[in-house]
Amino acid sequence: MSETFDKKALIVGGGVAGIQAALDIADGGYQVILVERTPSIGGHMVQLSEVFPTLDCPQCILTPKMVMCGQHPNIDIKAYCEVESVTGEVGNFTVRIRHKATYVDWDACTGCGQCEQKCPTKAPSEFNRELAFGPRKAIYSPFAQAVPNKRVIDADHCLKLTKDKCGICAKVCPTQAIRYDQKDWIEEIKVGAIIVATGYELYKKENLTEYASDPDVIDGLEFERILCPSGPTAGVIKRPSDGKEPLDVVFVQCAGSRDPDKHLPYCSRVCCMYCCKMAMLYKHAVPDGQAYIFYIDVRTDGKMYEEFYQRGVEEDRIVYLRGKVSKIFREGDKIIVFGMDTLTGKRVEVAADLVVLAMAMIPNPAGEKVKKILNLETDTFGFITEAHAKLHPVETGIDGVFVAGTAQAPKDIPETVAQAGGAASKVLSLFSGVEKGGKAALKEMAG
Amino acid sequence: MKIPYYPGCTLKTKAKDLEDSAIAAAKVLGVEMEELPQWNCCGTVYSLSTDDLIHQIGPIRNLIRAKEQGSDRLVTLCSMCYNTLKRANEFFLADEEKRDRINRYMDEEMDYAGDVTVVHLLEILRDEIGMDKVKAAVKKPLTGLKVSPYYGCMLLRPASIGIDDMERPTVMEDLLRALGAEVIDDPYKTECCGAYQTVNRKDVVVTCVHSILTSAQGNGAEVVALSCPLCDFNLDNRQKDIQQAYAGFHTMPVLYFTQLMAIAFDLDESVCRFELSSQDPRPLLKSKGLIA
Ligand SMILES: Cc1cc2nc3c(=O)[nH]c(=O)nc-3n(C[C@H](O)[C@H](O)[C@H](O)COP(=O)(O)OP(=O)(O)OC[C@H]3O[C@@H](n4cnc5c(N)ncnc54)[C@H](O)[C@@H]3O)c2cc1C
Ligand code: SF4
Numbered sequence: 075m076s077e078t079f080d081k082k083a084l085i086v087g088g089g090v091a092g093i094q095a096a097l098d099i100a101d102g103g104y105q106v107i108l109v110e111r112t113p114s115i116g117g118h119m120v121q122l123s124e125v126f127p128t129l130d131c132p133q134c135i136l137t138p139k140m141v142m143c144g145q146h147p148n149i150d151i152k153a154y155c156e157v158e159s160v161t162g163e164v165g166n167f168t169v170r171i172r173h174k175a176t177y178v179d180w181d182a183c184t185g186c187g188q189c190e191q192k193c194p195t196k197a198p199s200e201f202n203r204e205l206a207f208g209p210r211k212a213i214y215s216p217f218a219q220a221v222p223n224k225r226v227i228d229a230d231h232c233l234k235l236t237k238d239k240c241g242i243c244a245k246v247c248p249t250q251a252i253r254y255d256q257k258d259w260i261e262e263i264k265v266g267a268i269i270v271a272t273g274y275e276l277y278k279k280e281n282l283t284e285y286a287s288d289p290d291v292i293d294g295l296e297f298e299r300i301l302c303p304s305g306p307t308a309g310v311i312k313r314p315s316d317g318k319e320p321l322d323v324v325f326v327q328c329a330g331s332r333d334p335d336k337h338l339p340y341c342s343r344v345c346c347m348y349c350c351k352m353a354m355l356y357k358h359a360v361p362d363g364q365a366y367i368f369y370i371d372v373r374t375d376g377k378m379y380e381e382f383y384q385r386g387v388e389e390d391r392i393v394y395l396r397g398k399v400s401k402i403f404r405e406g407d408k409i410i411v412f413g414m415d416t417l418t419g420k421r422v423e424v425a426a427d428l429v430v431l432a433m434a435m436i437p438n439p440a441g442e443k444v445k446k447i448l449n450l451e452t453d454t455f456g457f458i459t460e461a462h463a464k465l466h467p468v469e470t471g472i473d474g475v476f477v478a479g480t481a482q483a484p485k486d487i488p489e490t491v492a493q494a495g496g497a498a499s500k501v502l503s504l505f506s507g508v509e510k511g512g513k514a515a516l517k518e519m520a521g
Numbered sequence: 522m523k524i525p526y527y528p529g530c531t532l533k534t535k536a537k538d539l540e541d542s543a544i545a546a547a548k549v550l551g552v553e554m555e556e557l558p559q560w561n562c563c564g565t566v567y568s569l570s571t572d573d574l575i576h577q578i579g580p581i582r583n584l585i586r587a588k589e590q591g592s593d594r595l596v597t598l599c600s601m602c603y604n605t606l607k608r609a610n611e612f613f614l615a616d617e618e619k620r621d622r623i624n625r626y627m628d629e630e631m632d633y634a635g636d637v638t639v640v641h642l643l644e645i646l647r648d649e650i651g652m653d654k655v656k657a658a659v660k661k662p663l664t665g666l667k668v669s670p671y672y673g674c675m676l677l678r679p680a681s682i683g684i685d686d687m688e689r690p691t692v693m694e695d696l697l698r699a700l701g702a703e704v705i706d707d708p709y710k711t712e713c714c715g716a717y718q719t720v721n722r723k724d725v726v727v728t729c730v731h732s733i734l735t736s737a738q739g740n741g742a743e744v745v746a747l748s749c750p751l752c753d754f755n756l757d758n759r760q761k762d763i764q765q766a767y768a769g770f771h772t773m774p775v776l777y778f779t780q781l782m783a784i785a786f787d788l789d790e791s792v793c794r795f796e797l798s799s800q801d802p803r804p805l806l807k808s809k810g811l812i813a
């Protein structure tokens with residue numbers, strides 16, 4: 075180990091896990107570099123409509139934390155960036171970070187949004203899960219409360235960058251921030267510890283060949299966007315194909331999860347709760363509508379979760395059907411769902427207007443490269459393996475590298491936040507241990 | 522390519538149209554299906570009880586007959602026979618003790634090691650001949666004929682013996698496209714036809730088949746293609762009963778995929794044995810200019 079020890083932390087991934095860990099370390103007095111690959115921190119949580127079990131809006135509870143991250147003197151957010159390489163060891167990691175070209179000078183951009191307003195080009199919005207309702211512009215920020223509040227140009231769609239036409243944004247920008255000739259650039263930083271919080275994605279619907287690929291068969295995150303009061307439909311419940319209000323909505327739990335023969339054997343842990351939540355929110359928005367949930371069993375293993383589920387059954391009259399869905403297909407205006415009610419032993423057929431598949435959570439494929447660079451051990455599905463399943467839940471096999479959130483395993487927000495706090499405290503005790511006891515103390519800690 | 526062929530009982534009686542058209546069409550592609558000199562019933566329905574060894578004897582004997590021809594493969598046409606033979610072999614392979622007991626029971630036969638692979642003609646077309654070669658053999662493309670493939674259960678389930686993805690198979694679609702037909706997707710293509718319920722619960726079959734056919738028609742199909750004589754009986758013959766149960770039901774012809782191959786290869790119409798169909802396909806085929 076070299077003489078110096080960089081008491082600075084790198085956090086990869088700016089979802090709620092990364093945000094929480096960043097704030098905890100920064101509040102403890104150490105510097106944090108928070109790297110996020112999309113233009114804004116927030117992760118999947120800001121895409122959600124309301125969150126169980128309290129039904130508060132994630133924009134209300136997460137954006138304050140995002141803003142705190144943005145303003146904290148000890149936090150340096152590097153958005154639209156990715157980790158290129160890591161060398162060294164605990165205390166002395168050298169990290170090369172790729173700043174992807176945004177084609178906007180972020181020092182000059184004030185976030186006024188005039189460019190976005192005037193840009194003539196539309197493209198599917200990743201933030202809105204590419205739903206037909208909510209396209210974005212070629213120059214954009216993913217959502218209104220983005221942190222940092224800067225714009226990026228999507229080089230695949232921008233007319234200037236694809237066809238050397240247009241150029242409107244450069245004309246309207248009051249601070250002349252547009253840089254069509256910007257290139258990626260690499261920055262090198264030194265840190266003493268790393269937290270990997272690259273989060274999750276959803277298993278692709280297309281993997282379930284028995285379920286039709288149809289605009290009205292959507293995944294959970296797509297429906298979250300449709301339910302979201304500040305989402306692309308302004309909270310009005312519409313189905314993607316024709317914008318009609320769906321009156322029969324079927325939810326299919328464990329879509330891809332708990333299916334060792336064909337898909338993924340594990341339980342994604344949040345789907346039981348979020349299906350109940352989404353069915354409830356749907357019923358609040360469309361009181362005449364009917365929500366059906368097909369389930370294997372309902373797992374409500376958190377504080378206030380069982381009570382939440384009972385409310386869904388008793389007050390919102392969600393129809394729970396215990397059985398798997400064998401087939402989903404379109405017949406004219408309807409989406410036909412073939413299922414089984416194993417409690418009565420009868421086949422069930424529902425002619426639905428919209429079907430929501432609770433697709434399994436998988437590790438975010440965008441995190442693959444970082445895991446390889448860091449040489450992190452993963453399970454067969456790609457979730458990062460902790461150093462000990464019980465006693466070292468946030469440490470990894472590499473000294474000075476920690477894990478938080480759904481990059482480790484499927485989990486809900488409370489657990490993600492708790493684990494992020496745990497990872498942060500490990501970093502804090504590492505840094506303050508070095509500060510108070512010097513290298514000897516560290517050696518002892520490292521064993 | 523020569524390959525021993527197991528016909529099964531139905532192909533010698535009600536499903537002569539399947540057998541004749543298949544043998545003739547396969548020959549065009551260089552596949553000579555040689556009927557086993559001796560064979561017995563396939564067992565008809567695979568026995569699900571694990572200690573019911575006697576039920577496996579029938580199918581296993583047929584595999585031994587293939588072995589005697591010096592082959593480690595056996596081709597079938599009927600989905601039901603395919604299923605029973607293939608699963609019996611799988612059962613036989615899975616458990617050494619049971620294998621031993623079955624062999625000892627048939628002490629007049631040579632010892633069998635479970636090494637005959639049962640294949641369906643569709644697999645040979647896809648995996649060995651290739652759809653390109655099928656396409657090259659087409660003389661009279663089925664242009665404009667809207668065909669909905671129907672698989673039923675026996676070719677696809679259980680997954681361990683299925684010839685294709687049991688949820689969304691494509692082999693028949695690929696074949697029909699190679700023949701020049703317009704393929705119509707029917708979400709009911711893997712739903713059960715009612716199978717042997719046809720014997721004492723005709724109503725069950727009528728309900729199943731009504732859904733299958735009206736769905737295919739709703740999607741624009743003019744004819745259904747299949748591979749199983751039992752499915753064929755239910756989908757073709759039972760249309761008379763469907764008409765009685767559902768006013769306004771329109772009948773439609775049902776053909777074996779091999780008959781469509783024979784037409785596209787421009788073989789003598791006699792191999793198709795259209796007279797065996799209960800819903801005569803000839804008016805439709807004539808209107809499309811596919812037969813004289
Ligand atoms: C439909 C649905 C509804 C849900 N509803 C609820 C609910 O009501 N209540 C609840 O408690 N939980 C809910 N959840 C679960 C909740 O979304 C997660 O627990 C939480 O978002 C996990 O946060 P995270 O930070 O671990 O991951 P993420 O939110 O996925 O964040 C990871 C971040 O890392 C970034 N990243 C990835 N790779 C890289 C890289 N290589 N470099 C830099 N950055 C990278 C990503 O862009 C992302 O911003 C729901 C989940 C789903 C699917
Ligand atoms: S107009 Fe200029 S300053 Fe305003 S958001 Fe766009 S790039 Fe930034």
Ligand code: SF4
Pocket residue numbers: 189192193194195212213227231232233234235239240241242243244
């Ligand atoms: S130059 Fe590109 S980003 Fe700017 S306004 Fe035109 S299309 Fe939009």
